[in-house]
Amino acid sequence: MSAEKVRIQLEPSGILVEVQRGASLQSSLPLHGIEFPCGGTGLCGGCRVHVLSGSLPITEQDGLFFPPEDLASGWRLACQAIANVPLVLECEQWHMDVLGDNSILPGTGKKGLGIAIDLGTTTIAAQLVDLATGNVLGVETELNPQAPFGSDVMSRIRTVLAGRDLATVVHAALRPMIAKLARGREHEIIEVVLVGNSVMHHLFSRLNVEPLSHAPFHSPNLGEQRFSADELRWPLPVPCSIRFVRCLGGFVGSDILAGIFAVGMPTSQEMLALVDLGTNGEIAIGNRDRILYASTAAGPAFEAASIRMGMRASTGAVSRVSRSNGEIHATVIGDAGPRGICGSGLVDAVAVGLETGAILPSGRIANGTKLFPVAGPVVLHQGDIRELQLAKAAIAAGFRLLLKTLGAKPDDLERIHLAGAFGNYIQAESAVGIGLLEFPWQRIVPSGNTALRGAKMLLLSANRPPLPPMEHIALAADPDFQDQFVSCMSFPEIGPAV
Secondary structure (H helix, E strand, C coil): CCCCEEEEEEECCCEEEEEECCEEHHHHCHHHCCCCCCCCCCCCCCCEEEEEECCCCCCHHHHHHCCHHHHHCCEEEHHHCEECCCEEEEECCCCCCCCCCCCCCCCCCCCCEEEEEEECCCEEEEEEEECCCCCEEEEEEEECCCHHHCCCHHHHHHHHHCCCCCHHHHHHHHHHHHHHHHCCCHHHEEEEEEEECHHHHHHHCCCCCHHHHCCCCCCCCCCCEEECHHHHCCCCCCCCEEEECCCCECCECHHHHHHHHHCCHHHCCCEEEEEECCCEEEEEEECCCCEEEEEEECCCHHHCCCCCCECCCCCCEEEEEEEECCEEEEEECCCCCCCEECHHHHHHHHHHHHHHCCECCCCCECCCCCEEEEECCEEEEHHHHHHHHHHHHHHHHHHHHHHHHHCCCHHHEEEEEEEHHHHHHCCHHHHHHCCCCCCCHHHEEECCCHHHHHHHHHHHCCCCCCCCCEEECCHHHCCCHHHHHHHCCCCCCCCCCC
């Protein structure tokens, strides 16, 4: 090993990383599963690491975040640390599955290959598709390399407005993914389709993100963007068509447009809904006659970034909570003890608390301790429950207003499709139990990676698929939104179960 490099060992995964001496951990660790939710400001504590061997000096931000006993035992914020000596670090995050799509789609009959890419804020999923048959020939997934600059889109926007280039890092990350998918068949690839939220669309395309940084969040650059292989330095033939599909409006991106196709909304006689629950909750409702869509600022609770012991859905996260025989049971991801709680576990835990009477409809913890035990050391604090109330109220109020604009009632919805990783793992009964989704749970359908599936459908469409009339509803500008938001804050009256 070069004297200019130092070795970092990540535990419990055993991953070895060599970094330049003097490099920041924030620049070195994201591609190995370590997340920096607040973009390195040192405010959230989501990048905590425990020094088992070697040393990291205590920074000013460490001193503000950790109590003296934690500092003495070696706890540090990775975003503030510089690697000058070999280190062994115990990390609170180290593995996360990326949601793909295994659906079988009809081919076009035309010769050639295509690549569908879902460029997510946290993860990237790409699939190589035989255009003639529709068969998926290869799959590649990665964490989004923009993660060191924050886990949410607003952190990424602030980073770019401060002068950083986040386009090149993601172009470069996709280059080896495409090379692995092609495996010597680059000359056969004739088209690449990318989908993502509005911020990912703008960052990838080097478009001005300033209009997305403040209300009313209207950008003049929502249209489809086209690129050449040379421009992106991708190992693809010159004639290959590369396009990032258009956004729908504001924070409703092409991932939602792809999802609308994936669930069959444009051709459905019945009324359907699609919802993607994240920091910005996107909702689309409609059928072949008309589709309305909107985004609402749900905050980071569903991704557990604002939760005291919150973590993403990775090893050690409580992902499910249930109750049987008067006891609370928790499911933990991976072969590990409980270390934190992810979004689906948070919703379950609060639903169980409401069912037992330990949490009141007002959101207050009934025992007066301001703590709700979940599993082992994992507890919910009173503030965590308030964060969930704010997030679920934003989504429920958004649903109510879209239905009102359509002149429809909740019973008119045949199915509510939950998109993305959070939607795939959340239990429908819990979502109904906390009032997040005000529909019979039997109509709620976890639908997986609808963005990737829709991207493949767009790739396999001989012509641009037809759409009914579509309308973007600006919820923040609706005078009824605040009233509905306040009325959705309380949890439903469940009462203690007998």
